[in-house]
Each structure stands twice: as structure tokens, then as C-alpha cells.
Amino acid sequence: MTTPQRQDFILFSDQSVMPSELRAVTVEPKHHLFLITSTMATQPLWLINALVETCISGGPFSLNGPSVSLKANSNSLTTIASLVHEEIFYHNALRKLKVNANGYQILDVLTDFVLKNNDKPRDKVLDELLERFPTDVQSTIVLEQPELLLSLIRGLTADELNKKFILPLMKKCKLLIVASSIDLFQDNENEPLDSNNNDVQEFTKFVTSLIYNSIVVMNLRSLDTGRSKDVTGSLMISRGGQSTNSPLSVHVVENEYLYLTQRDSTRLFYR
């Protein structure tokens, strides 16, 4: 069997994952959102790691291989907050990629979240959560599965989550990378979805708002034809709602890659 040619992961028209404008210090702070959507079968960890690596080391070396031309980005901090993984998980993953440990910090949002916040008002929970993130308008924040807050905080609506958490969080940094799982309420043939259900509506509203606010949407999904040994899934890069409004001079390069994850490494290639 011939192995298909490895492809470089790029998001923008200047052949980069993170254009230099996104890393440059600007007078008037700008705020951007990247969205990763994934499913149970196609976990986005390798992609999150590659993006964190790009923020800190300058390029997605774990995907594209080493390159000398890319400069490390030392002046900004990357904060990773996850609602599904604990701190040590990311430490291990990033250590394997040899990412400089001074370049990032990890917030443990998950541990005892419900125990700590059970009887607090919704606004207070979100405010306290928000306070844990550092305010640095040049920094990057990675947030994994914030949609779980809709279930974890009693009575929280998508609008509240968006206005009181996501938008203020975007204002705290230059780039917010949100990874959301989108198969939580998916219509399937055996179990038709009740679209009038409140949970379904709030979830749809939340993800739709994220897409409206994002410049680029990276969708990970399994193949339509089912499972395969040499392909884990496909990565579709498409323009988000803000792409026609972005102040950046570069544009998003829409692309579809296939990827294969073996042990700790992931490889991208074309169909």
C-alpha cells in the first residue's frame, strides 16, 4: 500500500495557521474566535494541541513537521481551560510535543464544578469563572466544551452563556479558540429529535451563535461511509460568520483534509 502524501495544515491565505497579524501587538485590541466542532468519534485533542503549539512555538510542528522559518511567540500567554479534561492531561500531552511549559497555563474548571457552584446564582458562577482567566488582550485562550455549562448550571440559557461568558472572555484575549462537541443533540433515524425541546433549542442557539462569531470553523467528523483503518476522519475548514467582516488582510483557505491518528501522532492528507 502506498502512503498518501502528507499535507501541511494551513488555515489562512498566507500559508499559516496563525497569521502574523493575529500575533502582532496592535494599538486597538481586536478579538477573534476560532471554532472547532467535533464528535465523540473524532476527538479534537490533536487539533487543540496543534493550535496551542502554534501559539507558543510558532507553528504546528506536530502536524507539519519541523520548520526553521517560523519564529516562536514568546510575548503572549496561552490559557487552556477544559470542561472535560483535567490539568495533568494537557500537561502530559503538551510535554510530549515539547512545548515550552512557560508559554501556557492550564485552568482546571472541571473538578468539583457542581459541588462548588450548586447553590449560587447563575450570574455569580459565570462571573467567578470569568475571573479565573487572566486579562491580557494579546493572549490566547482555549476553551474546551463550554456547551456543558448549559447542563451544569441550572437554568442557564444560551443567550446568558454567550453574553456573560463567551463574549466577555473574547474581550479578555486576542484569540479565543472554542472546541465544541456537536453530536450532543443530533437527529438520527432511530430517535427523531424534538426540535421544540428546550435543551435542544438552547444548544442549537449556542453553537449557532459561536459560528456567527467565528472567523474560521474547523469541523472534525468521521467518514460518511463509516469506519476505515487508514482514515480516522475528515477535517473541514470553512469560513465562519465573521469571515466577511474580519479586519485581517488574509482570508481563510477553505479546505478538506483527511486525517489519521496513530498512537500519538496525527497526519493530514488529501482525499
Added chain:
Amino acid sequence: MASSSHNPAILFRRTLSLADSSGFVLCYDSISQTSHAVVNEVVHNISGTMDSNIIYIAFETLNRPSFATNFIDVNEIGFSKAIETVQSLLPSTTPNVRSKNLVVVDSLNHIALPDLPSFISSLVAPHVTLLATYHKDLPEGSPKIGLDNYPTAETLLQFMATSIFDIEPLLPSALDATELRESIEKFHIPRGLNKLQFKVNFTNRRRSGRSLIYELLVDTQTHTYEVFQHNEDENQEETPEMLQDLTTFNLSTSAKQKEAKDQVALPFLEAQSEFAGGTAIVYEYEKDDDYDEEDPYEDPY
């Protein structure tokens, strides 16, 4: 269809440049094609012609657009304060004919249904144009207004708007409209959406209340607008070349044959000529008929 005497593209350009006094321009958009390109197009059309005062009311936008004279972040100052601020920024009494006041809202989905009519009427004035976006695909929460038959926000806005831009993407070549809708419902955003060329279903409401609907193809790179052509292939005239080399039979018709074909009077035309002097239903009484004196269609009063 509207009278052929006016050109939809010119009417569209006039609306975009705010030449007609249109109080409330509504942009319907979706994640497949957002309204930013249309807003930028309006700004492009009004800039250079006259001095304009553009106020941007942002519910979801964080980056201040370069064209905005004033940028109001509603999440920061609160909804009621935001309205006050906007009103203080708008010239109140003597409308200056030379300057345009444009209020851009992104987006109306974030205003509670009971506040929506008052919000719009508080901003629309003869010298102010409101250009507001409404996302079609965000599910609307149940209205908490206490009335069962209260209209939805979408209906309400459609009723109030003087012009509506219903923005649709040009379908990517690999997909049809149903496939596109299905994949977006699954949050799988296909490639080829949110482009700088798109389709606008443009509704223009006249003062009389009559509304005209046009489909336009908008290119925001070249700033050209043209009437959208549906399936060009279907309307194509048959040409002899189309039928050549399909089979060994001769399927094409020569000019002489065509002429002869056009000369043939078809039977239905023959039948029409019998009624040339107009038609009427004449009842003729026959011997088995049960004749009723009373006319069943007569007015009882």
C-alpha cells in the same frame, strides 16, 4: 411581476445608497451567508456621496468596524442606556438634508420580543435609517408576553420593515438547497459559503403599501448588482447543434420544416374560432328536465 419600466438593480442601488427615504431596512441572514457584506456594501455606497453619521449598535460584535462614527457595545452599558446614548447621538429636530444618519444593529435577535417594536420606533425618524440584521436560524425562545397569538419577531419585523434584504448564499456546486440545509442543521458547514458574491431576495415596500420582490445577484467585490437568472439551461432555445450526433436518426428540423410546422393550424385553434363572437351559457329546456321555477343562485333578500 413588476412593471418593466423600472430596473430592479437600480432600485436596489438606490436603497443601498439610502437615496430613497427608507426608514427601516431589515437584513435577514443565516450562518451560510451573514449580513456583514451587505452592511459593508451600504457603507461603500453612502461613503463619498455625502457626509454620514454611522452609529453601530453591537450586541454580538466586539471589534469596532472602521466605518463606525460611534460604536455602542450594548453588553457593556446595558440595553436601556444604549437606546438613550443612540438618541443623544442622533440630531433631533431640524433634519439636515445633506447628511445621512445610519444606525446599524447587530443583531435584533438579542432584543426581547416585547421591547422590539418600541426599540425600532424609537430609532426610526425621517432623517435616520435603521439597518438591522436578524438571524433567521437562531431558534426563537417562547415569547413571554402572555398572549397566545402574539406574532413572532420575524413576522413583526417583516411588517415594520420598509425594505427587506433576505440574504442567501449562492449554492456550492456540489450541493443542492436541501443538502445544504441538512448539513447546516448538523453544524457541518460546507465549503463555499459566506462568499463576497451572494443572492439577495429584495423586498421593496412602496408608500402605497405595495411591495415588490426581486431576486438579485450581488457581487460586493465589483459592486455590481444584477437580476438573478434561474436555471439558464432550461430556458435555452433549441438549436440544431444540440441534436446532432446523438443518434443516427435525423432529429433536427430545417428552416423550411420549421416554417411549415408553424403554419399548421392546430385543432384547438379551430375550436376557438366557433366562439369568436363571445360565449354565453344558454339553457335549453328538454322534455325530461325537471325545471325549477326558483333560481337557486338568486339573492334571497
